[in-house]
Amino acid sequence: xxxxxxxxxxxxxxxxxxxxxxxxxxxxxxxxxxxxxxxxxxxxxxxxxxxxxxxxxxxxxxxxxxxxxxxxxxxxxxxxxxxxxxxxxxxxxxxxxxxxxxxxxxxxxxxxxxxxxxxxxxxxxxxxxxxxxxxxxxxxxxxxxxxxxxxxxxxxxxxxxxxxxxxxxxxxxxxxxxxxxxxxxxxxxxxxxxxxxxxxxxxxxxxxxxxxxxxxxxxxxxxxxxxxxxxxxxxxxxxxxxxxxxxxxxxxxxxxxxxx
Numbered sequence: 291x292x293x294x295x296x297x298x299x300x301x302x303x304x305x306x307x308x309x310x311x312x313x314x315x316x317x318x319x320x321x322x323x324x325x326x327x328x329x330x331x332x333x334x335x336x337x338x339x340x341x342x343x344x345x346x347x348x349x350x351x352x353x354x355x356x357x358x359x360x361x362x363x364x365x366x367x368x369x370x371x372x373x374x375x376x377x378x379x380x381x382x383x384x385x386x387x388x389x390x391x392x393x394x395x396x397x398x399x400x401x402x403x404x405x406x407x408x409x410x411x412x413x414x415x416x417x418x419x420x421x422x423x424x425x426x427x428x429x430x431x432x433x434x435x436x437x438x439x440x441x442x443x444x445x446x447x448x449x450x451x452x453x454x455x456x457x458x459x460x461x462x463x464x465x466x467x468x469x470x471x472x473x474x475x476x477x478x479x480x481x482x483x484x485x486x487x488x489x490x491x492x493x494x495x496x497x498x499x500x501x502x503x504x505x506x507x508x509x510x511x512x513x514x515x516x517x518x519x520x521x522x523x524x525x526x527x528x529x530x531x532x533x534x535x536x537x538x539x540x541x542x543x544x545x546x547x548x549x550x
Contacts, residue, residue, distance in 0.1 A: 307399055314403025318377075319410065332373050332411050336365035336419045344427040355430045359510040360483050362423050363442050366415055367449035367503065368474055374408050374453025375466040382457070401542040405450055412446030433513035437523065441509040444530045448502055451537035458544040477503035482511075502533035 322328060343361060347354040420439040423429040431438060452473060460466040480490070480498035487498045498504045509526035516523075 310399040311402045311406060314400055315406035315410070318404055318407035322377075322407070322411070328373055328377070329411070332369055332408075333415045333418060335369050336362075336415060337422050339365050340419060340423050340427060344423075351428065351430075354427075355514070357483060358423055358427070358429045359431065359438060359514045360481075360507045362419055362429075362438060363445040363506045363510050364478065364481070364483070364503065366412065366419065366442055366446035367452075367506070368470075369415070370408060370412055370446045370449030371453040371456075371474060372467065372470065374404070374450045375457045375460065375469065376453075376463050378404065378454055378457035379460055379463055379466050383462075397542045401454055401538055404454055405447070405538055408450040409447055412443055412450060416442035416446050431514055432517050433515075433519070437513045437519060438510065441506060441513070441527060441530070444527060444534065445503075445506045448506070448530055448534040448537070451534045451541060454541040455537050455544065458541065477501045480504065481507045483507055502530050505529040 340358065340361065343358065344354050416439055420435060420442055424431060424435045424438065456469040456473060457466060460469065476497075480487070480494055480501055481503040482498070487495050487504060490498065505526040509523050509530065512520050512523040512526065
């Protein structure tokens with residue numbers, strides 16, 4: 291009679307599981323609860339930057355109106371990118387990620403759990419920043435502030451997705467921060483914040499057409515100038531959301547157990 295030893299290797303998981311995803315998100319949120327500096331950076335820094343910007347242009351409120359809405363989406367994207375890339379890298383270098391992937395937990399569940407956890411904080415961050423800009427700093431918006439909040443939230447989720455993705459290619463927290471000039475700064479320069487994109491060199495304008503931050507800024511400007519939701523706004527919001535989902539998928543595909 292032959293006996294077989296049960297394998298200790300977990301069975302491969304297929305698809306996404308709501309229970310595994312929410313359990314991962316809950317674990318990440320519990321860890322973040324014990325890191326007040328990270329929470330402060332994610333939630334308060336965008337508000338502080340908007341507050342400073344308002345009074346930098348205290349003598350020219352129209353300037354604040356023209357760029358404040360754009361920065362309302364850019365600031366959450368940048369902060370979520372930094373925090374998410376560093377936090378995920380810590381999980382890998384500490385061995386936590388390897389232990390998690392040794393369990394019946396798929397890469398998709400892990401990425402979705404992280405996105406859900408940081409997305410929860412992104413909702414709080416975007417709501418505070420939008421409320422501060424519109425109701426306390428006097429940002430003059432013709433359209434609905436709720437549409438501003440929607441784009442700010444999509445930008446924050448895009449920053450989360452980009453942070454999860456680039457963390458797979460960094461071996462240290464310093465390297466994770468180094469990805470910011472490569473991933474964020476070109477988008478910041480070409481998104482139309484400093485000059486309309488159709489005034490750029492044709493090559494740069496073509497590059498800006500494939501960068502998601504360009505559509506985030508366009509979406510904010512649509513709310514700034516139109517009372518109703520326009521077709522251009524819907525297009526911009528869908529592109530930003532689609533880019534976030536695409537990058538999350540790439541993050542799951544490139545996720546490694548440990549940093550070499």
